Amino acid sequence: MDFTFTEEQQMLRASLRRFLADRYPFDQRLAASRSANGLPSGVWAALANELGLLSVGLPEDHGGLGGGAVDHMIIMEELGRVVALEPYLETIVIGAELLSRCGGTTAQGVLAGVVSGEILLASAFAEAGTELDLSHIATRAERKGEGWRLSGRKTLVTGAPWASQLLIAARTSGASGDASGISLFLVDPALPGITLDCCATIDGRRAADIAFDDVHLAAEALLGEEGKALPLLDEVTDRAIAALCAEAVGAMGHLLEATVAYTSDRKQFGRDLASFQVVRHRMADMLIEIELATSAVYMSTVRLDGPAQVRKLAASAAKAVVCAAARFVGQSAVQLHGAMGMTDELDIGHYFKRLMVISAAFGDADAHCARYLSLSVDKG
Amino acid sequence: MNLDFSPQELAFRNEVRAFLAEQLTPEFAFAGRNCAGIYCELPIARDWFRVLAAKGWSVPHWPIEYGGTGWTPAQHLIFKQEMARADAPPLSPNSTHMVAPVIIAFGTDEQKAHYLPRIRSGEDWWAQGYSEPNSGSDLASLTLKAERDGDCYVLNGSKIWTTHAHFSNRMFCLVRTDRSGKPQQGISFLLFDLDLPGIEVSPIISISGDHELNQVFFNNVRVPVAGLIGQENDGWTVAKYLLRHERSSMWSPLLRARLERIKAQSAGCDPALQLRIARADMRLSALEVSELRMLFEEMDETRSSLMSSISKVSGTELRQEITELGVSLAGRDAIRMPDRPEQTGRGVAVATYLNDRAASIYAGANEVQRDIIAKIMLR
Numbered sequence: 001m002d003f004t005f006t007e008e009q010q011m012l013r014a015s016l017r018r019f020l021a022d023r024y025p026f027d028q029r030l031a032a033s034r035s036a037n038g039l040p041s042g043v044w045a046a047l048a049n050e051l052g053l054l055s056v057g058l059p060e061d062h063g064g065l066g067g068g069a070v071d072h073m074i075i076m077e078e079l080g081r082v083v084a085l086e087p088y089l090e091t092i093v094i095g096a097e098l099l100s101r102c103g104g105t106t107a108q109g110v111l112a113g114v115v116s117g118e119i120l121l122a123s124a125f126a127e128a129g130t131e132l133d134l135s136h137i138a139t140r141a142e143r144k145g146e147g148w149r150l151s152g153r154k155t156l157v158t159g160a161p162w163a164s165q166l167l168i169a170a171r172t173s174g175a176s177g178d179a180s181g182i183s184l185f186l187v188d189p190a191l192p193g194i195t196l197d198c199c200a201t202i203d204g205r206r207a208a209d210i211a212f213d214d215v216h217l218a219a220e221a222l223l224g225e226e227g228k229a230l231p232l233l234d235e236v237t238d239r240a241i242a243a244l245c246a247e248a249v250g251a252m253g254h255l256l257e258a259t260v261a262y263t264s265d266r267k268q269f270g271r272d273l274a275s276f277q278v279v280r281h282r283m284a285d286m287l288i289e290i291e292l293a294t295s296a297v298y299m300s301t302v303r304l305d306g307p308a309q310v311r312k313l314a315a316s317a318a319k320a321v322v323c324a325a326a327r328f329v330g331q332s333a334v335q336l337h338g339a340m341g342m343t344d345e346l347d348i349g350h351y352f353k354r355l356m357v358i359s360a361a362f363g364d365a366d367a368h369c370a371r372y373l374s375l376s377v378d379k380g
Numbered sequence: 381m382n383l384d385f386s387p388q389e390l391a392f393r394n395e396v397r398a399f400l401a402e403q404l405t406p407e408f409a410f411a412g413r414n415c416a417g418i419y420c421e422l423p424i425a426r427d428w429f430r431v432l433a434a435k436g437w438s439v440p441h442w443p444i445e446y447g448g449t450g451w452t453p454a455q456h457l458i459f460k461q462e463m464a465r466a467d468a469p470p471l472s473p474n475s476t477h478m479v480a481p482v483i484i485a486f487g488t489d490e491q492k493a494h495y496l497p498r499i500r501s502g503e504d505w506w507a508q509g510y511s512e513p514n515s516g517s518d519l520a521s522l523t524l525k526a527e528r529d530g531d532c533y534v535l536n537g538s539k540i541w542t543t544h545a546h547f548s549n550r551m552f553c554l555v556r557t558d559r560s561g562k563p564q565q566g567i568s569f570l571l572f573d574l575d576l577p578g579i580e581v582s583p584i585i586s587i588s589g590d591h592e593l594n595q596v597f598f599n600n601v602r603v604p605v606a607g608l609i610g611q612e613n614d615g616w617t618v619a620k621y622l623l624r625h626e627r628s629s630m631w632s633p634l635l636r637a638r639l640e641r642i643k644a645q646s647a648g649c650d651p652a653l654q655l656r657i658a659r660a661d662m663r664l665s666a667l668e669v670s671e672l673r674m675l676f677e678e679m680d681e682t683r684s685s686l687m688s689s690i691s692k693v694s695g696t697e698l699r700q701e702i703t704e705l706g707v708s709l710a711g712r713d714a715i716r717m718p719d720r721p722e723q724t725g726r727g728v729a730v731a732t733y734l735n736d737r738a739a740s741i742y743a744g745a746n747e748v749q750r751d752i753i754a755k756i757m758l759r
Contacts, residue, residue, distance in 0.1 A: 001454050002382040003677045070381050260757060280754035281747070287757060288690050295669035296662075302383045317662035373658035376643070 003298070008067075009074055012056065016078045019051060024082045026347045033085055033204030039162065044086055048117025054092055055115045062100045062111050069239065069304045073246040073297060080250025083347070083354050085205055087120055087159035093243045095121030097236055098167055098184065102224035106186060110165055122163035124154035124210065125233050131363045132371050134169060134233050135177050139212065141170040141185060148172075148217040150185065150193075153210065158361075160208035161198040163189065168212070173227050184229040185221045192216070203354040234308070237362055238315035242300040244358045245322040249297050251351045251358075252290045252325060255333040258348060259283060262337055279336060286332050289325035296321040313375050316368040323365035326355040383672065385454060393458045400466040403431050412467035413641075416731035417592045418738070420469035422505065422547040428469045429502040439476050439500050446484060446492070447500045453675045457630070464633035465640075472544055473629070475499045475506040479552040482569070482622050486610040495571070507574065509539040509553030509596065510619075517748045519554070520563040520616065524598065526555035526570065531605050533557070533570065535578075535598040541742075545581045545594040549574055558613050569615035571607040578602070588734035623744075631695025632668045635702055639664055642705050653708050660701055667694055686756045689749040696739035696746060703733040 005013070023043065032040035047053040056071045058064020072093050079088055096114050099107040113119035130136045139152025150170055160166065166187040174181030189196060193215035196208040224232065260283060263274035273279050300318035303311050330352040334341035341348050359365065385393065408431075411424045419425065432438040440459060442448030451459070480499050483491055498504040515522040524537035535555060545551070551574050558566030574581070578601035584593040610618045639661060646657055674687050706729035707714050714730050740746040 001385070001672060001676050003673055005381070264758060274754075274758055277751070280758070281750045283757060284693075284750040284753035287753060288693055291670060291687070291690050292663065292666045292694060295673060296666040298381065298673075299383065299665060299669045302381055314665070317665045320659065320662045321666045369655050369658050369662070372662055373654055376658065376661065377647075 005070070005074070009070060012053075012071060013074045013078060015051060016053065016075060017081070019046070020078060020082045020084070024084060026082070026350075029083065029085060030204070030347075030350070037162075038200070038204075038206045039085055043084075044120070045117045047086065047088075048115065054096075054117060057092060058096055058111070058115065059100055062108070064100075064115070069242065069301045072239070072243050073301045076243045076246040077250035077253075077297075080247035080354075081254045083203075083251060083254070083351050087122070087162060087205075089240060089243055089247070090123060090159035090163070091119075091121040094123045094236055094240050095165075095167055097239060098123065098223065098232070099186075101232055101236075102184065104220075104223065106220045107223055110186065119164050120159065120162045121165055121167060122157050122160040122208075123167040124157040124160075125169040125237065126362075127153065128155055132237070132367055134182060134230060134237070135179055137169060137171060137182070138176070139168065139170040141172050141183060141217070143172075144216070146219045148185065148219070148221060150187070150212045150215040150217055152212050154212075155209045156199075156201070156207045157210055158201065158205060158207045160189070160196060160210060161206040165189075166210070167223070169229060169233055179230055181227045182230040182233065183226050184223045184233065185217055186223055187212075187215070187217065187221060201357060203357040204350060205357075231308070235304075235311070238300070238311050239304055241315045241319050241362050242297065242304055244361055245293070245297045245300060245318045248322050248326050248355055248358045249290065249294050251355055252286075252293065252329040255329055255348065255351050256283065256286050256290060259286070259333045259336045262340075266338075273336070282332050282336060286329045289328050293322045293325040309375065313372060316363075316372040316375070319363060319368040320365045320372065323359045323368075326359050330355045383669070385458070389452075389454045389458060392455055393462060396459055396462040397466075399435060399437075400462060400468065403435070404428075404466050404468055408469055409467040412469040414728050415470055416588060416728050417590050417735050418470070418742075419472040419544065419592075421544075425469050425471055425547075426502050426505065429471060433501050438502065439480065441477070442480065442496075442500075443484065446496050457633075457672070457675060460630055460633045461636070464637040467637065470634065472505075474508050474544070474548070474552075475504060477629075478508060478622055479506050479571070482552070482609060482618055483571075485621060486569075486618055490606075491571075491609070504550050505544070505548045507542050507545040507548035507551045507596075509542060509551045511539065511541045513538060513540050513595075517745050519619070520567070522554055522556060522567065524553070524555045526557050526568060526603070528557070528605070529602070532602040533568075533605060533608075535601040535603055537598055539596045539598075540594075541584070542581075542594045542596050543592055545574065545596055546583065546591070551596070552609075554615055554619055557615075564616040566613050567615040567619070568612050569609040569618040570603060571609060572601075572603040576601050576603065586735060587737070588731040590731065590735060592735070629743075630671050630674075631691070631699060632664065632671050635664055635695070635699055636668070638706075639702050642702065642709060645709055649709060653705070656708070657705055660698065660705060663698055664702075667698055670694065682756060686753060689744075689752045689756075692743065692749050693740075693746050693753075699739050700733075700736050703729070703736045706730075707733045 028040055055064040056067045060066040091114060096111060099111050110119060125134050127137050141148045141150045152170060166189050168185045168187050169182055170185060171181050172183040193213045195211040198206060198208045201207050263279055264272055266273045296318040300314040303314035333348050334352055337348050340346055408428050411420055429438055439447050440449040440451055441456060444450045476499060483495050510519060512522050512524060526533040526535050551572060553570045555568050555570050556566060557568040578599040580597040582595045583591045584595055585591055586593060643657060646654055674691060710729050
């Protein structure tokens with residue numbers, strides 16, 4: 001049993017928090033999210049080069065520092081505190097993890113660009129309704145000569161409009177529902193036959209519906225072994241869940257701090273709002289939910305490197321617990337800010353909407369409750 | 381960060397399991413499993429306590445010089461988990477976890493020598509005299525009068541909600557020895573025997589039909605001053621110290637045992653109920669980590685106080701949620717009046733649900749805990 005963070009991890013948290021406090025004021029974040037590109041200029045490059053953040057979680061033989069899930073947890077929590085727009089999840093937690101695990105010269109080359117901050121990634125495994133059962137995806141890739149032909153659709157691929165490379169899961173053999181036959185491809189979104197229908201999402205980020213119509217891929221586009229990607233994709237899905245849950249804990253921490261500050265300052269009936277017991281108890285409940293969510297995040301993070309069954313149970317439990325907390329904490333923050341909580345001007349609503357997006361990503365609370373139940377039954 | 385036990389800790393777990401396999405008889409496990417109240421009743425609770433005492437495990441958390449084991453936090457955790465998992469009878473903390481730490485911290489050498497060995501062996505069984513008819517959450521307003529007369533205090537008044545007073549031979553009690561200052565001043569912490577003349581223990585039957593609680597009446601009861609712990613009028617300091625010990629309790633081991641039993645009975649039941657059970661299971665797994673954090677994270681006194689209030693609220697509310705699942709599992713059978721005394725299965729689920737409404741009331745009502753949390757947060 002050990003709940004301590006290493007000295008490096010404490011320094012990582014402190015330096016990132018300091019950086020974001022200086023360089024990530026909310027009004028600039030808001031302006032960036034409304035600009036054409038949607039990202040604040042210079043921040044990602046600074047994360048890469050000034051902080052060296054993008055290589056922290058990568059294995060040493062891929063130019064990283066050999067950190068792991070706990071480092072991602074710390075980074076995501078800090079990014080969540082400032083409701084950052086940057087696609088750390090998509091590019092690093094998911095994308096770089098897939099590339100370094102699959103290996104190969106193509107992957108190596110892309111990873112170098114990722115670590116230096118030049119390449120942003122987006123990934124699409126799931127399709128509508130298959131978030132937690134990737135064996136049912138309908139996108140297909142077929143061998144054609146030396147290369148592949150890819151056809152299918154992926155909806156709401158977060159970060160895709162920013163990405164210079166896409167990681168796409170497709171079925172290369174077998175029937176829908178088969179555990180084998182799923183493969184992973186590295187795809188340049190500029191290839192002929194690819195259409196990106198870009199949109200903004202409610203959290204101020206960018207996503208795209210992507211259509212692949214008989215897209216020609218070179219042989220090197222295949223990452224890892226043909227037909228054997230499913231276990232890795234399942235695992236990376238759980239890594240993404242743990243990381244998003246950590247981000248949610250950071251966002252909830254900010255919402256509670258802001259709510260405590262607001263109710264301590266705002267006066268009605270001649271008293272601070274925070275002097276009313278009904279308000280105090282609601283804030284106490286917010287903290288209770290956040291503490292439970294924090295424990296759930298620790299649990300899912302530590303179990304990521306364990307056996308698949310244990311890892312999945314922990315990820316589902318964390319997602320369900322964090323979704324419940326996010327809903328309660330988000331709604332309470334809006335409520336306790338009164339009408340101000342309803343304004344676009346205040347940051348509260350933007351955190352609230354980011355928590356909604358996190359709750360819907362990679363299976364919502366109901367989906368994870370169902371997965372947890374079926375996994376528990378399997379176990380017993 | 382690591383949530384696993386070390387090889388040495390796993391070896392200790394095997395030792396505990398072997399002990400339980402040998403010593404926890406089916407009768408003990410039956411009593412533990414079917415204990416609908418907060419603690420198991422006497423005589424079986426005392427019989428089990430004596431088995432632990434014979435092994436040297438009745439007061440593991442005490443300092444070694446008084447008979448403790450010197451276990452690490454992980455060993456204490458393992459011991460609690462394995463006891464709950466094996467359905468060991470839940471034991472009252474009054475003697476071992478409440479009055480004993482107070483005697484160790486504030487008692488004279490004579491008091492330690494007199495009381496501690498009798499607690500460790502199970503000879504003495506203690507009741508807690510805190511709440512009064514007009515002093516519940518606002519404990520400092522208590523009025524049980526203790527007037528000095530020679531080498532005795534003369535007690536008049538009453539204590540209420542006294543769990544298992546009818547099984548106990550001694551009481552630790554907060555009494556009013558002075559009324560001139562603030563409510564917290566003028567309280568004294570007193571130990572005495574419950575068979576003194578003028579003490580009457582009167583049962584209070586709870587909504588489950590169980591007799592766990594009592595009202596204790598004091599009519600000119602002469603208590604020797606030798607039973608005073610700490611200084612006269614300084615009992616609030618002692619009470620606050622005790623509260624810190626009370627806060628170290630863990631909810632999750634018992635909840636895990638109860639939930640696993642419900643899960644084992646739920647195969648084939650209504651899918652909506654199965655999802656509720658899964659939801660409780662997921663929250664419990666997070667609570668388990670929260671309680672590990674309380675044991676293993678370094679925290680200052682403020683944080684520790686905050687976390688214990690948070691844990692009281694989360695632990696008791698999840699405890700109540702799990703008892704609701706037991707009632708749902710019983711279905712319409714829940715309305716049948718349970719057979720007594722050898723109630724089993726569904727009758728126990730309902731009695732447990734009814735009794736556990738108290739979980740959010742006792743040990744500082746959850747409303748008081750939320751006040752404490754908010755006060756710390758808004759500091």
